Amino acid sequence: MRKPFKRLLALLSLLGAVALAHAADDAQLIKRGEYLAVAGDCAACHSEKGRAPFSGGHPISSPLGTIYSTNITPSKTHGIGQYTPEQFAAALRRGVRADGSNLYPAMPYTAYARLNDEDVAALYAYFMQGVQPVDQAPPATALPFPFNIRMSMKAWNWLFLDTKPFEPDPAQSAQWNRGAYLVQGLAHCSTCHTPRNVLMAEQLERRLQGASLGTWYAPDISPAALQAKPAWTRAMLADYLASGHAANGATAGGPMLEAIEKSFSRMTREDLDAMATYLLPASPAAAAPASATAPAAAVPALTPVQGDDTPQALAAMSVGARVYMNNCASCHNTGGQGLNGLPSLQQHPLLRQPNADNVAMAILEGVLPEHGQGMIGFAHTLNDGEIAAVTNYLMQDLGGSKVSISAERVKALRAGGEPSPLLWVARGGMVLLVLVLLGVALWWRRRSKSGTAG
Amino acid sequence: MHMAGPCRFQYPENLLRPLLQSSNKVRRIPAHPGPGATARHLERALGAFHLDDDMTHPTRRRVLKVAGLMAGAGAAGLFWSLPHRVTAQNNPATVPVDDFLQVSRQLTERQDLSPKLGTALLLALSKTEKDLAARLQSLKGLLQAQPALLQAERLAFPAEQGDSEKLARIILGAWYDGVVGKGKSAQYVTYINTLSNGLVSGKLVPPSFSYGPCGSWSRQP
């Protein structure tokens, strides 16, 4: 509930910021806005392959159905060309469209709520002047009842939206604060890495402690997890964000790879170091300098390919080991130790996760970055049982983990995840509500009737 | 909720996976499938023994498949005994591995030969080479009696020792090639551990294993 006064203050502040921004060099502002748009990864959702940039149409599968991103080019007929700076800010930070309707939190406005006015102004400048207008409508989003009633989002926002912008912590360094601002705001890490409650809101007390996205799993990146042995260092974190690889053997796949390719890898090293500083509390180990992720040897020696491949040994292989040998060893080597620069699996952080979903997803979908060597997916080559077997071989035989995955889970991953109960919870809840109201109405009628009788 | 994009692929529900069809006549020595073996693994282990079957008689294949699935460990035990049905002459137990390794070391002039691989090679040779035990003893004796033979540049045994020279080449082939025998009785023993692959491992990777990320082969080896 906002008091009108507060709103007025906010509006004045924003207008002031915009005015200041106009006074500054426009081109610089647009450029800054462009960088911020990369940091916020707007293109990941608002740009779709085969369509003009930022013209929307990217399908986002949610447990409730497919949500299509909108056209945020400055088109006056199909985009946000008519938006005032205030309306732009409202969409970005409160999830409210110019027509007053609500956005679904597929748009991570709950994170962008942290943005300060200067950054909003820069983004506005970029989207209004730095992006080509495209007069094309993307497909409309049509979620099933009752979620097609966007007004239901007002209730959700009332329950879960924190509109306080970011406030720097004076006890921390400027670098830490910059990292915090980015992680909490533009980079919107917690929208994936924080588990959600049954109404799909982030569980704030478990921030960044890991969450399933239905198929891929966003790992626990809270300080405790990052510090667990073998610990990440800040340099490793920054390297990982920059390239998708780190000296501890981590390789990025799935949605994180996409985020790295479209966003993190195009941010400044200073910003990546800042985020790493924020995510990892200070410690001597954390501050260790970057161990050479790619030792610049003159001619690196070839990794030996070894192992017992006699008929006896082959026949004695478990199903998982055999699937591994025939599908994985050609690149990852016979024992998972990596091969001539192709990734090692032996110490891979994925093998220490609390579930094996990411391993299975990498096997199903492959890892195919825009640039650089990729890995084929095995959805066509292997069935659910084989994928489960080789995943368990990796987790347990190679990784020493106790975690396992079932063929049923692999089947669910193939299908895009378990169906969410949310739709049925909501519909069931409404049916229940109607029944309750009916019951009350009947009781009331009976009461009135019996009242008049006699 | 920034969810992952929708799956780009339609995953077919049932991928057809044929039974392993044994088209190459390699005799695969089975091991008892481990406790974790699934029915499919057993199917495959059994499949390895349909050496002369080659899908000739599909109804028989089906019967065997069912029988195999039902027989379980018992069947595996039966097949485990198969490779031991060798004649007394070729019984591996009568060919001491140490003798084979000693001769091998002399012929290769290497001291680092793997006894494990040697055992596997010997087992295979005992199937493809008649009278292996006797012939090996003969070769061993010859090398002991005439050490000058190994000072020559190439193998050139006297005419009456032609068979020993033949065996010597076969043994060298086994270590360097990983395959013994010819034609229908050819047997695979190892691939990544052939001495040849080991020899070039500073420059090459055995085919079907990766040299490295795309383009890594451009630099001078």
Added chain:
Amino acid sequence: MSNPNSADVVVIGAGVTGALLATRLAKTGKSVLLLESGPRMGRDQLVERFRSSAFKSDFMAPYPYSPLAPHPRYTPEPNGYLQQKGPHAFNAQYIRMFGGTSWHWAAQLWRYVPNDFRQHSLYGVGKDWPISYDDLEDYYYQAEVIAGVGGSPESGSPRKHPFPMERVPASWLQQRVTARLAPEFTVLDDSTGRNSRNYDGRPACCGNNNCMPLCPIDAQYHGGLAAQQAEDSGVQVITEAVVYRLEHDEKGRIAAVHYYDWNKVSHRITAQTFVLAANAIETPKLLLMSVSDKFPQGIANARDNVGRNLCDHPAIGVTFDVDEEIWPGRGPVSPCSIGQFRDGDFRAEHAPFRIDISNASQVASVTKEVLAEGYFGKRLEEQILFRAARRLSIKNALEQLPDRNNRVTLGDKKDELGLPVPALYWNVDDYVVKGTEKTRAAYDAIAARLGGTNIKHSKSGAFSNRQHITGTLSMGLDPATSVTDAWGRAHDHENLFMVGTGVMPTVGTCNVTLTAMALALRTADKIIEESRHA
């Protein structure tokens, strides 16, 4: 699941051309049934079978074999499936399985040069095609996009669009050979369907050096991928279905196909349109088997052209040891070649040819060679190291002219299903022999420029087969001398089409699959266009 006994279109043979055509038809909403005589087998099983094979130099060894859908086999010993009737053995290799023969190639995907289509008009030899390079250019490009083809823009084939794939980086061997053979010989990148970046859901090549017989990671395009895509596009696939007869109605239209499953039970499938894609030997065999009162010589064979004009690229080779270490075995197996002998006025006198330079690992072959020479001990290892580092293996592809006497007929032996085996008559004429003389001169010059020692030419008068099998279902404008028209339609059977290399009237000067793929896409478009007007 659609009616298994009937479909709009039945395609026979799930190799790359049949699969591409089936996919294109299915995407327009037609019901398409794809019948494959052989089984399915997954890539990982094939990798396992390769690695544990006792015959690694036989590229067919990892692939499944059944006497119910037999194909030629050479290890563990020859199975004599093809009856050889001619002075030269035509040692064809093909795979009857889901995905077909291009499972085990090096993804060479070349366009013909424009003059290849007009050899008779230009050089007075061979045949003209009923279409021109320009008729096929768009389809060449479509096929290149499907397969992710990259290559040298100087290959002699004009292009409207650049290659869809960037070049695969050259190995040290390719760089050194290219530098040292210039300017007398120009070594260029091969046109191949090999990824140098992630493409089509498949990774870039990472140097498994195993293209033939099998890429473990599908960095190269092959028929297995085409067949899988067909199925994903809604084509209904039945494997282990051996078609043995085409049935026609009283007007000569094809009414149905009959096939045996692997339990030897016969099935009959009806359709509107039928497409034969069972390769240039098995398709003629099927046509010749389909005799009736109305067509006593078989379907599409009223003028005795089916199976005739059998061509391949006869090949001769040379190996030698270069005077510096070049280390074949790093990167893809067939990366580069010399194309300057593909075209020119000399084609009136002798066969043109392309010279392929191999980058396949030579370790196994030099090991055998050195062992056979009696080496042992340290010297054995020295020799292996020396030769494996320097061995250059070169072979060519000579264009053979179509000759009616070279043909596929039905043999007198029968296979397990009671079907006749193919009989082949193959000869190599003077045109080719003169070409081999030129080739040998080139080989000697190449060896000399590379300081070659231990030079071994392949046996004089002998030729190996390159498996570029063409001619047996030749397209042509004149039904008297061809089997199919310019669209691949059988002259006498309106609803019967043929795709694959068999419809190509000449074998050209390069590997034939891209041309066959382009023709198949063109035939598919023709079928679609006709059904729209129907």
